[in-house]
Amino acid sequence: MVHLSVVHGDITTMRVDAVVNAANNAMRGGGGVDGAIHRAGGPAVLADCIEKFPHGLATGDAGATVAGNLPATWVIHTVGPNCRAGERDRSLLVSCYRRSLEVADELGAKTLAFPLVSAGIYGWPKDDAIAVAVETIASSTAGVDEATLVAFDADTHRRLVAAVAR
Template identity: 50%
Template sequence: MEIKLIQGDITEQEIDVIVNAANSSLLGGGGVDGAIHRRGGPAILEECRRLRASHYGRGLPTGRAVGTTAGDLPARWVVHTVGPVFSPAEDRSELLASCYRESLRVADELGASGVAFPAVSTGIYRWPMDDAARIAVGTVRAAATRVAEIRFVLFSAHAYAAFERALAEAGSP
């Protein structure tokens, strides 16, 4: 698997799967979630509403992932995952790692060869960027997946630098 870092807007990625750092409602929100819903158009929201009405009446659990259409995005699908809120009093790193593993599992089920990830849980959920990058890179590299290309699409220079350090510290695959 090839891992790439890109500083930019995840909604502009031409790739099979864009991962959405969603909230459990699946109905849109702020940050990456809001941007994906806005740019992807109403088809994503319609499919998310159907998922809520059928399988996820109480919302998508933290650490899980589910796929939908990508609507008007240049990707084929959106995989929505709910990251954990950071807590200095409780280790929730396994839930964050699960977001990446579950997203890759769904991507494999869809037959995707490329996946673009944001830095899950680092926005309003306040996960420290360096720790989030370490968990993301380590989890993706250890995942049993058929996905050939992983992109971490990072909005800020700060996030890009943290993921660059995490990749360097992880060494060669």
């Protein structure tokens, strides 16, 4: 069973085996969490994305690259559904967390840091994004020991803490 915790902070500073990146389909960097991870990780992250995922990833899927200059060992990139663009299938968001945990198992990663996938610029309703993250991670049978949900702002942190406590 995965132990789930919550922190208020910057995912690029997390000292874990793998950080999960809320990526776009192209896997070439972007804004929000994706841009922050690519900037902090440096060119090695992008180079590995291009090599391993020349055609990107489908929504709901996940794949791993090196972490470059990040304190983590790997980056697990997952492509969340873009609610603002009409992608509203909740199972795709569930798949992001499930696939990320499966990739972590393949890597042998025991500690993960997750952002709240799709809840930023992709516009997924925050309360549902929180519910999906907590329910999917908490019910996982992955070999991951510790999953940390990293909240960038105080309101999201408060809401995540409340959800995990339930």
